[in-house]
Every structure is written in structure tokens, then in C-alpha cells.
Amino acid sequence: MVIQPGKCTTTQGDMFSMKALSPAHIAQPSNDVTVRFRRASGSPCYPSHNSFREAAGLQRFMMAADSEPESEVFEITDFTTASEWERFISKVEEVLNDWKLIGASSGKSLEKGAYTTEAWEEKSDEIAFADFRFSVTHHYLVQESNDKDAKEELVEDVLPVSMQDLLCMNNDFPPRAHCLVRWYGLREFVVIAPAANNDAVLSESKCNLLLSSVSIALGNTGCQVPVFVQIHHKWRRMYVGECQGPGVRTDFEMVHLRKVPSQYTHLSGLLDIFKSKIGCPLTPLPPINISIRLTYVLQDWQQYFWPQQPPDIDALVGGEVGGLEFGKLPFGACEDPISELHLATTWPHLTEGIIVDNDVYSDLDPLQAPQWSVRVRKADNPQCLLSDFVNEFFKVCRRKESTDEILGRSAFEEDGKDADISHALSKLTEPAPVPIHKLSVTNMVHTAKKKIRKHRGIDESPLNNDVLNTILLYLFPDAADKLTDVSEARTSTSAGSLPPPDNEDYNLYIQFKSAPSDSLTYKLALCLCMINFYHGGVKGVAHLWQEFVLEMRFRWENNIFIPGLASGAPDLRCCLLHQKLQMLNCCIERKKARDEGKKVNSDRSSADTGKPDGSKESDKEKEVGKSWESWSDSEDEFFECLSDTEDLKANGQEGGKKGIPKDGSKETISLKPEGRLHQHGNLTLLHPGDPLYVPVTQEPAPMTEDLLEEQSEVLAKLGTSAEGAHLRARMQSACLLSDMESFKAANPGCCLEDFVRWYSPRDYIEEEIVDEKGNVVIKGDLSARMKIPSNMWVEAWETAKPIPARRQRRLFDDTREAEKVLHYLAVQKPADLARHLLPCVIHAAVLKVKEEESLEDISSVKKIIKLIITHSSKVLRFPNPEDKKLEEIIGQILSVEATIARARSLKAKFGVEKCDKEEERKDLERFVNSFLEQPEVSVIGAGRGPAGTIIHKLFMSAQRLTEPTEETASMMPLDDELKRSGSMDEKRMNLGSAADFPLPAGREVILRTTVPRPAPYSKALPQRMYSVLTKEDFRLAGAFSSDTTFF
Amino acid sequence: MDEDILTTLKILIIGESGVGKSSLLLRFTDDTFDPELAATIGVDFKVKTISVDGNKAKLAIWDTAGQERFRTLTPSYYRGAQGVILVYDVTRRDTFAKLDNWLTELETYCTRNDIVKMLVGNKIDKENREVDRNEGLKFARKHSMLFIEASAKTCDGVQCAFEELVEKIIQTPGLWESESQNRGVKLSNDEDGHRGACGGYCSVL
Ligand SMILES: Nc1nc2c(ncn2[C@@H]2O[C@H](COP(=O)(O)OP(=O)(O)OP(=O)(O)O)[C@@H](O)[C@H]2O)c(=O)[nH]1
């Protein structure tokens, strides 16, 4: 095998030799490569090669004759003295063997479009040639192996399936495929290419060596899968290869040029090369089958300018909606997400002579092409609003600065916060509630701003008043209504008052661990997101947050509920920040109840007109529920403000002891029942026989998840010893003790059995026994475990004093908890805040995408959104999700947004909305949507169908727009279309609509025939040549088969 | 010493008061039965290391009080649990009837949707059985739970219950590896990035 391009004397008409090219093209920079592999015996470079190959060939035939494994012997002997090169060959063979690519290939001809619809797979391995590493990759179309039966029918000398594929016309011009598939129509092949980080194979001798190796390996193994070697720089996609079958061989050769020689720009020139290349000795030549595809690119969409602009927040503040509302995220692409339209006009099946296409004339009128198909080119990473929003917010997570550092000083540290706290504390001791009817957000804003200004010494803050006021009003709508008694505000704004919609979208917060979409937390997240994007970035975020924290403190101090939070204990399914706000509301609720109780009392003492729920008529107690409001009738002031900071958890028992009221003597003497909630069925006390009352009890302390974690850590730390367990129980017995005290207060004269019957009925065992007199009586007794001497229950019962809940020491120190929450809020950096709220933002983004999709109804997008939700809920439910995963989610949202934007762009371009006829519009809509799902969409009716007509018009108007810029056209009237012509086609006569289209950006031609080669008496074998001409390059890819037995 | 411990698993025991949750746990951790065990106040906590299929797992087991009044406190311990043992007393139908409530509570407060649930019918040593084994089985199947009957007193089924549960947790991917293996979603095969230099899949233009 000799490879001597340009040097050796060749048979005439070898178009793949350099000789065939004009000197002008040879002079092209080295980018132009012509590779010619000719086979002849007696290579001077690799004498062993030939003999090796002969030997291999011989061996194979022997094997075919009698399948003795002589090959192994052969290989083993050779291995001992193997050169690098021989080792390389055997490695190639090994890989081919491993992949089971040996032996006759089989398969039916493939269905139309199978290369696009079926899956392609690849297997890779690495092999070395000395210290140069190659990757070997097997690419193959995955086929169901139901053609096993077909295999049996195989006749001895049937052509390898790859050779048959050369002629198959069902998969010409696949929309997306490996280039070797496009060029040669192969369903399966192996590529040997330099491994990553290895240099390209540039020198002729190396190329030759590689191809020779392949040839030998194929011969040795009997592999019928074509094997290619990638040579030259990767980007040039230069491959040479070979396929072997019984007595036949196909050589794959290639020409790649920067500039096309003029004779190859048209069909007749290409036919000439093809004919001379196959060098068929027969006359007349068997017919040559021709397939042509011309591709036109449309870039000018000027008639449809892209309408979307980023919304303006100032418009919003001014009351205008302008595409943006608080609580609504923006959506859509800022630039056209569709950049090009590619129209492929195809003549799938022509024979020579039917059509004329030469240097002066062409029959190839795109409008007349029998097949049209279209694809769109998507803009790379179009700027999309929603994704930008979310991304920018996500970036805040990585900021390191504290709020104060960002705002430039520490206002709240100095007189801000400390003053607030002392103020707050002093307020607790003042009996009269502050008049709060003049609450206004604006006032608050001004105070906060003043503080900031004072410290910074500059008269600017990141957010201007208007923006800030608008946002605060949006977040705290109760503040707007100055006339409403703010104490009523809660019922009107709290989400708890409305039954939350029970639908999938609403409940998404459970999956995402965010917050309900109508909650303050969620709204805050959206506002911060918006502020971050439009108003001063992280500075704006810090500023708004500071205002928010001030508002929280204001509400705590003034007993104003925080709106937009479900009432009750913190919802552990929501994000921590949401829980904290709920916690603060719990604190406000209790403080408010207490303060109002005081107020009522002072009112009453002045005018002794008993309140309806006055406790003096104890039999008719009307205590409403277990809430703190019901304590407001307290006569004895006992609102211990716990300034002592002893640990609540550890002092359950002691608390009980300390909680003896000031006038405890009076209390213990009195047997007057107190704090009754209601009668407990018709149970009566065991001894006095009075009805058993369920007492009003203290609500257990609400907890946020971090507190719970802390608590469970403390509890776990006590260990598993008996003492540890005892201590643990004691720490948690505060609630039990409090309940016992309440019970004792409500049921004078009761005993532990009575308590257990209410509290843990299963621990009071009743048995029917027959007494001495023979009567069946029910005898009850405590369960064994309750009777254990000095168990915690007995112990607690003995300690418990009869004290109604309202006079007990508080189980929940709202003052302390509120201050803890407020402090927590104040120290959150913008980054912390962003992390807290990111789940809400992602939640909102997903809802937005869902909403937008529902307008377009794109089934593929629906599926992806579902996937995003499952994925996000997995990531977000865990604490501290990794950034990488969050980025992934945001990226997924971006891709959906872009897809929807593309659908809209396409609809606008094809004028779907403008289409009057219902039927036609539906068709068009379907056509347009299929762009999003298929790489290439065929146009029904080609240039004459409704879609084709629209496409034609699009091209026409684009042509008109570009025309005046061209010199030749500038002097002519616009509509003088006949005279117009492109530079390259200048001399060619244009027919019909050709002028409506630009020059084709791609010209692909496939020529095929079956002729005997190399001699007239050789077997007739498939021959194929593919050519593609684009603006950048020109390529000829030939597959020429020859008979290796009869030549 | 702890090096060979595969993971720490958080397990939760819930169910009506007096069904024998604490007794089961005591049997499992200390292999004793103490009839003098007080009713649980709040939550209790025990640790035990066990080996399942050669994997060592440290179990942090939270025993909750079944008492109505403590229940406001206990749901917080559902957080982050990988496994839960739901106990009823086969001699008290009312404890079986309440199982639905417990499951609802679990659903509401547990943070993972792939938590492994096991149903245990306890006190099978007693004679006055009120709940048939098949009923328990049916309930467990309906709610995709593991099921076993046991007796803390005689030791029947106790070890087995915990081991089964742990094995199942270990087999549930992503449950014990604190989620690190969440696979991303492959969205679209947008191969526009492959344009130009080839070797891969591409289009003509
Ligand atoms: N016969 C028998 N008795 C049992 C068994 N398990 C528990 N008991 C008894 O049932 C009673 C309640 O057991 P506990 O373990 O305290 O019940 P618990 O579920 O922890 O109850 P709470 O802590 O109140 O929720 C005790 O008296 C135990 O001795 C058992 O398997 N067989």
C-alpha cells in the first residue's frame, strides 16, 4: 500500500489527487488537503506491511475454509517480536473483537428517517501507538435485533451492510447526524482519532501508516464495519477509511478545500469528477442516481421586530402596570430567541439528464423542489427576563457583606437597635397600650431613612421613597387602611382567615419548603428579587431588609399582627424565615392578649360593670377556647415579665414552685374552682363526686425548626442512661406540671386518678368485680406504670399547686422569643436572606413558567416542568442545598423560558394569530410547535402549501431589504427581479423564483451508481460521492468500491 | 472506632399511648422488659449500633409519648427521620383504629417523602387479641409499609423489626446518603454547542 499524494503517477482522471486540481488551488494555504490512498504492492517505506497484509488475507481465507483457530497461533508467534506498529494493529483487532464487530454484517435497508428517529450510540476505547494515544469509537444506530432470522438467510457473498447503505436513499440529508453518516449514509462505523490532548495526525507517512494498520486489522479479523481514521486538525473533519467484505473493498476518500474550483459548483462538474473517479470501463455507463439539496438561510426578520422590553419599575411605582406587577415575575426573551430559518429544498431522486445545472443555466428552482423542510436556528443563550431575575438573586447568595457594611455604617447597632430594645422593654412595663391608629408605612420609612442618613452623612439611600413606600404597602396592606382599627387587621389580611386553596400549585410550597404564594414571606422574596434587579442590587436588598426588620419591631412593640401569615405555630414545612415570622406573630398574639387583659382590668376597676366573661360567676364560665384572650379577666395581676434568663427547658419543676402567686396563701386556702374550660363528659371526681372539669391550659410553646433542633440536641446530649432519661423527662415536664396545676385549680379536691382519667385514660383501668354482696361493681385503678413509686407523674402531681393557667408562670416567654427573632432577623446578611428566600423565588419562577406554558400549550415543555418540580423538591427540601444543584435548577428554568419564548417568536413570524381560517391556523400552529420538538420539519406541499407560501414571502421580503445594499441592484428598480443575480450565479440564468431567495448557503449533492470496478469483468459494486459546498468550504467525500478477487 | 459506621439513621417510634413503644425500644436496646416503665413524657432518646448485611449503622431512636397532650410537641421530631415505627396494640382495637391519624400526622410533618415506614402490632403474647394479623397486614400493604407482629415482653419480632427497617432504609437510595446523589434532569439535547469542530453530531450549516 503506497500513499504518495501528488507524487506518484496516477491513473488519469483521479479527481482525488492533487493533480486534478488547478495550480491556483494547490496554492491555497495548507488548509486544503487532498488525500489519496492508492493501493499497490511494494511500498518502500513499510516493506513488512504488504507481506503482513498478504499473510493476514491468506489467513482469513484459510479460516473461512476450515475454521481452525490458526489465527491464534499466528498472533502469538508474532507477539513475541512485535514492533510498536504490529502491537497497534493487534490492539485495533482486539477492540474490534471485544465489540463483536467481527464477521458478516447484516441488516435490512432502513426505514425512511430512521437515522433521525432511532437512537445512536457509541462505545469508546483508547489504544496507543507507542506513546501516542488514539481513541477508538464505534458509532452505531441502535436497532432492535429482530432481524436475527434475516441473519440465517445470509448468503456467502452478500455485500457488507455498509456497502449497501451507500446506495440507500431513505436517509439522505439527515437533519442531525455524525458527519460520516451524512456523507456516506452509514448506519455503523468505527473512528480512530487522536485521543484528547494528542496532536492531530498531520504527516503523510503517519496517515499512511494508520490507514495501512486499519486495512490489516480489517483483513485479519474479517470485520465488515467500515473503519475510519481521522487525520489533520480536528475541525477539518478529514477522515479516510476502508470497508472490507468477501472479495470486495470500499475506500473512503476525501477532498476538503477552502475555496471551490468553479467546475465543482454545479451538477455537471460533479458528475464529471464522479465518472472519472469510478473510471468505469462500460459504455454506456449505468445510470447515475442524483439527490440534491439546496439550503437557504433567512436571517432577516426585520418585519417582525422583537417587541419585548425589560419592564420598568418606575412605571410600576407610578401606578402603571407596564408588564410588571409586584408579586408577578417578568417573563420572556429580551432578544429574538430565533436567529435563523433554514429552508432546505430537496430533489430526492433525479437521474442524469432530467435536470440541467451547469455553469450557465440551472433548472434548480427552489420553489419547484419536490420537498421542502425547515429548521430554525436558536439564538445562543438569549437574554431572558425571568432567568435573569432568578440568577441575579442567586448571585446575592454569594455576597459576603453584612447589611451594615453594605449600607455603609452601623446605624442599628448604635442608637437604632439598642434604643429599640430598651424601648421595647420599657413598653412592657407601661400598662397603657400605645395609640396605634396613626400607623403609616410612610412614617416608618421616614424614620428609618433618617437614621441611615444621619450615619452616612449623605442624602441618598439605595431606594427612593416612592419605591420603598410602594413596596411596603404591597407587603403590609393593612398599613394603608388608616381608618381601620389595626387590631382588626389580622382577620382581614391573615392568610389563615381564608381557607387556603387546596390545589397542586398552591401546595407547591410544601415540596419546595418555601412559603405559600399568598404569604408575606413569598411576597418579600419577590420584592427583594425585583429590588435586586432594578434598584441598587445588593444595596437595595440590604435597605429593604432593614426597613422590613424595623417594621417587624414596630409591630411587635405596638401589638400589630404581621399580615400574610397563617395563624398558629410556625409551619415546619415552610422555610425558616417564614417560621420566624410566624413565631413573631405568636409572640405578638400573646403579648397583645396580655396587654388587652390589663387594659380591660384597669377599665373595670374604674367602673365595676362586670365584663361578660367575668370570672366571678365561676359556674358560668365563658372562657373561649384555650387562647390567651380568655385570660383577660384576671383579677390578680400576675404577668410576670421574665427578665431572669434561666433556662426554660430546665426549670419545669422549679418553675412550678416559683410560680406561686404573690398572695399564694389566699389561693391555697380558697377551694373556689378556677380556670374551668368545660365539663368532661359526665365524669365525676372520685371523692367529692363533683363533675370533672377540663381546665383551661397553657398552650405549649410554639417552636421554629432551629429551636427544635437545638432542643433535640440538648435532649440527645443527656445520653441514654437512666439518669439521662429521667432528666430528659423532667425537662419536658413543664407542660405536664402546668396542666396538673390547672387541673387542680379547676377541680378542687381531685386526685391523681382523676387527672389520669382525663389526661391518659388508658392508664386508668376499670374492671368489673363482684363485691361481697354479690353486686357487680366497676372498680378502677391506675395502671401499673402509673403506680410505680416516685415516677415522674406522681412526683409532678405532688408538686403541683392548684393554680389556674392564667396565673401560672408562662411556659412560653413571648418577650424573650420575640427579641430572639428580631435579633435573628437583624443580623441576617443579604446573602443569608437570599438563601432563605431562594426556594420562594424558585417556587415563583416555576409557577410563572407553568402559567406561561399554559398559554402556549407545548407538551414537551409540560413534561420538562414536571421534571423540574420533582428535581427541585428533592434539592430544596434538604438543608443547605449545593450551589451546583441550585444552578442546575435555574438553568432548567431558563431553558423552559427560552423554549416558550421561541414558540412565541415563531408564532409571530409565521403570523399564526393573523391566520383567519380556523383550520389553517390549527395546521400552522402545529407546524410551528413542531419546530420546538423536531430538528427539522417538513413542509407539507413544499413551496406551494400554506406554510411554504409564508416561508416564500418571508424570503422575498428579506431579499428586498438586502437588495439595495448590493452594488448591482442599487441602480435598478426594486421590482426588477429578473435582472437581479448573485455574484456567483452571475452568469447563470435564473429561473422563476430563484431571485426570491438568496444564494443557497449549502449545496449538497449525492451521486450514486453501481458499476464493476476496477475491470469490466469485476463485480458491480456500489459507488457513491457526496459533495457539499458552503460559504466556508467545499468537500468531496467519495466511497469507491472495487472487486478484490477479479481485477 | 466509629470509622466503620456507615451512617447514622434517625428512627422515630410513634403510636397511641400505652401500646408499648418504650417497651419495644427497651427490648431492642437493652434486651430487657421492664413492667415498671413510666409513661413517656415528651420524647425519649436511645442509641444503638447495629450491623445489617455487614454495614454498621448507628441508630438514633426517638421514642415519643403517645399521650394526646404531648403530641403538639412531638411532631417536631419527625423532621429528618429516615425511618418510622408505627406501633399499635393487638389487644386494643382503638389503638389500631387511630393508625390513620398517625399517618396523616406523619405526612404533614415529616420532611422526606421517601421515609421508610414500619407497622408493628405489639403485645402478641397477650391472650385477649382484638386485631387479627391479617388486618395489620392489609393496612400495611395499603400504605406501603413494612409489617411485623411483635411482643416486647417475649422478645418476639423485636430485633427483626428494627433490622428490616434499617435494611430497607439502606436500600433506599438517597435516603441515607443525605441526598448527595440527586441526579440532574436531562432536559433537551440541545446540541447547538457542538457546531463547528466535529467528531460529534452536527448539521450541515
Ligand atoms: N404483655 C405485654 N405487655 C406489654 C408489652 N409491651 C408493653 N407492655 C406493657 O404495656 C404498658 C405500656 O407500655 P409502654 O412501653 O410504656 O407504652 P408506650 O407506648 O411507650 O406509652 P407512652 O409512653 O404513654 O406513649 C406497660 O405496662 C408495659 O409493660 C408486650 O409486648 N406484652
Ligand SMILES: [Mg+2]
Ligand atoms: Mg413510652
